[in-house]
Amino acid sequence: MQDNSKPLVSAQGLTKYYGDMIGCKDVSFDLWPGEVMGIVGESGSGKSTLLSCLSGRLQPSEGDVSYVSREFGPVDIHSALEPVRRKLMRTEWGIVHQNPRDGLRLGVTAGANLGERLMGTGARHYGNIRSKAIDWLGEVEINADRIDHFPKTFSGGMQQRLQIACNLVTEPRVIFMDEPTGGLDVSVQARLLDLLRNLVARLGLSVIIVTHDLAVARLLAHRLMVMKGGQVVESGLTDQVLDDPQHPYTQLLVSSILQA
């Protein structure tokens, strides 16, 4: 069992400059086991930059990210050795990209996409890998008879579900999601959200989810950080931030939603 009395991910003063442009500035927070944190804000507010810094894919200019690993204990992500970071990314972390084609290999089958991540953790037995792959396809509501098909023959929603399954096969503890429902039509989005909500609760995953869709944030996130111009302008409990926003920018964001 994981230790629930300590934060799993802890960010201190994360800052990223692109030249003299601010990507994100002085972001600090703790993410606890089982907690889902949403990062909201308009395009260009630094959400994706922050996510990349958090997930170790981008070196911040200042600040650090620490993570309590199942295998390695406490790890400072940006000063960790490359093999450690790579191992974490393949096992304990998952990254769900907005565009599933960034997270999948389109030239190999769905089963191979799932199997590749398992083999990265040392699995070698073909039968085990295949049965695990079938299990996970079922979890994300993809019919097992699609296992030998190429992801490029899948719809956008199916590709996104496959990408999520690929992340979950190694039983990660933290998932980073960048607009996971962006570009999907609403019925597909509803199904995906329902699936994510259930998986996150059942597996006790910690999630950092970047989205510009406040309805998605309300449904999935326990708490929110609102970003503007690279800085966090407001943070708190999701329903409090959305129902009683304090910062002028958050008020503008909330009041700009169209009622369907």
Place this chain on the structure above:
Amino acid sequence: MSVRISVKDLNKTFTLHTQGGTSIGVFSDLNLEVKAGECVALAGESGSGKSSLICSLYGNYKPQSGSIDILHDGETVDILTATPREILDIRNRTMGYVSQFLRVVPRVSALDVVAEPLFSLTGDQAMACDRAAFLLKRLNIPPTLWSLPPATFSGGEQQRVNIARGFSVEYPILLLDEPTASLDAGNCQVVVKLIKEAKARGTAVVGIFHDEEVRDEVSDKLFEMRSFKEAA
């Protein structure tokens, strides 16, 4: 009996930055105490801040100053200074809330909507579903509807699903925002019974009841909002 909710010098103002910084006072220097087994009914006309007070108690609104001490696990926690994590823990285990409207999630059945709070508290799916079925039955939701998402239900049916959800866990504190607003007389009586049973278990209840009959039956005290509104 022990004090479950203690509100001291609470101030709530809305500052509307998108409307040129207009400031709207909701209440000021509000003090309220609710003991175990007691039901306090908030009174006052529409716009007097009743719902805002309930939302503040639940951590949904953010008051500007004062304190809201909640008895949680034998210790008092101030909602104004608690972290999101602490507030969620209080909501999971100590404080339930029945809002005026059900927030429906696509694809989730009525039974699961009702079972969810107890399931997330205990992890026991079968027990949570049994309890949900028991409550839905008591609130006269026909079993044929249980497996359907409540989005298509009538207003009264949605509200009854919402009430069932609020009573799924036997919380030490219960906040009720017009729980009987769109219910017929028979179902009103069921809700009255549920509230009385909760009080008998020692639940501290804060409620808004527009139906005076219901209010007189369940509440021990009336809490008049007007004076706090005028001061704001």
